Amino acid sequence: MLITKIKDRQEVLETLKDKNPFVFKCFGCREVSFPEAEIDNLLQEYRDCVKGIARIDYLCREEFTGRYLKAFAGEISSAKSILVFSCGVGVQVVSKLLEGKIVLPGCDTHYLNGFQGVTAQNADCEQCGQCWLNLTGGICPLTACSKSLLNGPCGGTKDGKCEVNPEMDCGWALIYERLKSIGRMDSLKKSAVNVRDYNLIIKGATK
Amino acid sequence: MNLEEKLKSGKFVITSEIGPPKGTNIAPHIEEAEHLRGKADAFNVTDIQSSVMRLGSLATCRLLLEKGLEPVFQMTCRDRNRLALQSDLLSAAVFGIRNVLVLTGDHTVLGDHPQAKPVFDLDAVSLLKVASGLMEGKDMVGNELDGKPEFFLGAVVSPGYEPQELQLIKMEKKIEAGAKFFQTQAVYDLAAFEKFMKTASKFGVPILGGIVLLKSAGMAKFMNENVAGVNVPDRYIKMMAAADKKERANVSIGIAAELIKGMKDLCPGIHIMPLGWEKHVPAVLEASGF
Numbered sequence: 001m002l003i004t005k006i007k008d009r010q011e012v013l014e015t016l017k018d019k020n021p022f023v024f025k026c027f028g029c030r031e032v033s034f035p036e037a038e039i040d041n042l043l044q045e046y047r048d049c050v051k052g053i054a055r056i057d058y059l060c061r062e063e064f065t066g067r068y069l070k071a072f073a074g075e076i077s078s079a080k081s082i083l084v085f086s087c088g089v090g091v092q093v094v095s096k097l098l099e100g101k102i103v104l105p106g107c108d109t110h111y112l113n114g115f116q117g118v119t120a121q122n123a124d125c126e127q128c129g130q131c132w133l134n135l136t137g138g139i140c141p142l143t144a145c146s147k148s149l150l151n152g153p154c155g156g157t158k159d160g161k162c163e164v165n166p167e168m169d170c171g172w173a174l175i176y177e178r179l180k181s182i183g184r185m186d187s188l189k190k191s192a193v194n195v196r197d198y199n200l201i202i203k204g205a206t207k
Numbered sequence: 208m209n210l211e212e213k214l215k216s217g218k219f220v221i222t223s224e225i226g227p228p229k230g231t232n233i234a235p236h237i238e239e240a241e242h243l244r245g246k247a248d249a250f251n252v253t254d255i256q257s258s259v260m261r262l263g264s265l266a267t268c269r270l271l272l273e274k275g276l277e278p279v280f281q282m283t284c285r286d287r288n289r290l291a292l293q294s295d296l297l298s299a300a301v302f303g304i305r306n307v308l309v310l311t312g313d314h315t316v317l318g319d320h321p322q323a324k325p326v327f328d329l330d331a332v333s334l335l336k337v338a339s340g341l342m343e344g345k346d347m348v349g350n351e352l353d354g355k356p357e358f359f360l361g362a363v364v365s366p367g368y369e370p371q372e373l374q375l376i377k378m379e380k381k382i383e384a385g386a387k388f389f390q391t392q393a394v395y396d397l398a399a400f401e402k403f404m405k406t407a408s409k410f411g412v413p414i415l416g417g418i419v420l421l422k423s424a425g426m427a428k429f430m431n432e433n434v435a436g437v438n439v440p441d442r443y444i445k446m447m448a449a450a451d452k453k454e455r456a457n458v459s460i461g462i463a464a465e466l467i468k469g470m471k472d473l474c475p476g477i478h479i480m481p482l483g484w485e486k487h488v489p490a491v492l493e494a495s496g497f
Contacts, residue, residue, distance in 0.1 A: 147311065147325065151331075151332035151333060152332065152377035154312075155363065155368065156311075157368070158435040163313065163314060163317065164316055193332055195289075195333045
């Protein structure tokens with residue numbers, strides 16, 4: 001799942017007005033949540049400020065993006081900057097490919113795990129390096145619980161919802177229901193005291 | 208006798224609570240505790256309660272000790288990673304603080320610094336295990352300690368939590384990890400509490416029933432809607448609503464006393480959370496027959 005929001009309007013306007021950017025809009029994962037209309041309105045309003053606009057699917061795929069950039073080589077070299085409307089991965093790929101160019105993000109990335117332009121997944125993985133799913137009925141306690149608790153729920157669950165957001169299910173309530181339905185309550189009762197090893201996280205993982 | 212010895216002796220134990228101020232003006236809070244000298248057996252000191260930044264629990268516990276009052280150092284997992292938690296446990300020990308109550312902690316977004324990073328490196332169960340390890344002279348990764356601390360470890364349980372089975376599983380895990388006593392979330396329904404105690408008492412660990420003083424009908428409704436595991440019966444809400452402003456404290460004291468009297472036969476003690484109404488605690492105890 002990918003969720004991006006357009007960055008602070010003032011910041012984006014400054015880029016548009018002062019830095020005459022070439023603009024990339026990544027549409028690879030837009031069907032989830034991408035501020036497409038907002039971006040288009042903004043670009044329409046300031047169309048005189050931009051050097052050109054390229055719409056691309058899956059900017060995060062480096063090889064493909066590298067070839068694509070060549071097609072816009074002229075416009076890119078004449079632009080003062082590159083403004084990228086995508087998740088943080090897309091911005092970093094463009095930045096890597098266009099060494100020496102100012103590459104600026106147009107969006108704040110709020111969520112990108114499990115997507116990253118490769119395949120859509122309906123679950124999120126925190127890339128923790130020590131999967132807990134075998135103990136928790138296939139529901140990840142790191143991503144489903146707002147405190148990423150590993151040894152059961154906190155006291156903040158109300159009617160199966162999380163104290164952080166009443167719209168959000170309590171991850172541990174879901175885990176409990178699942179374990180009960182698959183007859184695996186023993187894994188909850190008997191599991192040792194679980195603690196994360198943050199040293200297992202591969203540097204550069206998304207969280 | 209300290210808290211542990213009193214619980215072992217079978218004496219009905221009363222603990223109260225201090226919420227440190229936002230700022231350095233701690234004197235009035237110590238004064239409130241002073242009024243309960245000889246009545247309350249120990250005083251919990253909350254740890255950045257409700258995720259609202261304030262004076263620390265450790266320093267306040269030390270101040271209580273200096274006055275000869277017994278503190279219960281509350282520790283949440285919200286604000287410190289495993290190094291800081293272990294270090295603060297050692298700090299507590301050298302300050303002479305023995306009672307430690309371990310909690311997960313409210314999420315940062317519920318408090319006054321929602322921008323803060325929520326830590327939760329450990330949780331209540333793993334912190335209890337780590338504290339138990341320190342008592343055996345080992346840090347979390349097995350390194351030897353030069354001088355080992357001694358603690359009387361406690362934890363919390365919410366009798367009204369649904370599903371109760373899940374709460375009891377976690378309670379058992381806390382006991383396995385080293386919890387020697389429990390304090391509960393606020394209780395208003397004695398029948399439900401009795402049912403909970405029948406199941407939970409099989410663990411053989413003392414459980415102090417939680418008392419939160421009702422300040423108004425609005426507070427009661429708010430808790431019913433927002434606080435997990437709390438269910439204030441309509442009868443109490445009506446009593447609070449019918450009382451005029453001057454009478455509210457007296458009605459609230461009466462309700463608390465009724466609950467405490469009812470708990471006397473169900474559990475080995477009570478934990479009073481006055482939430483700003485510390486001044487009424489002596490009257491609550493008197494009305495409860497203490």
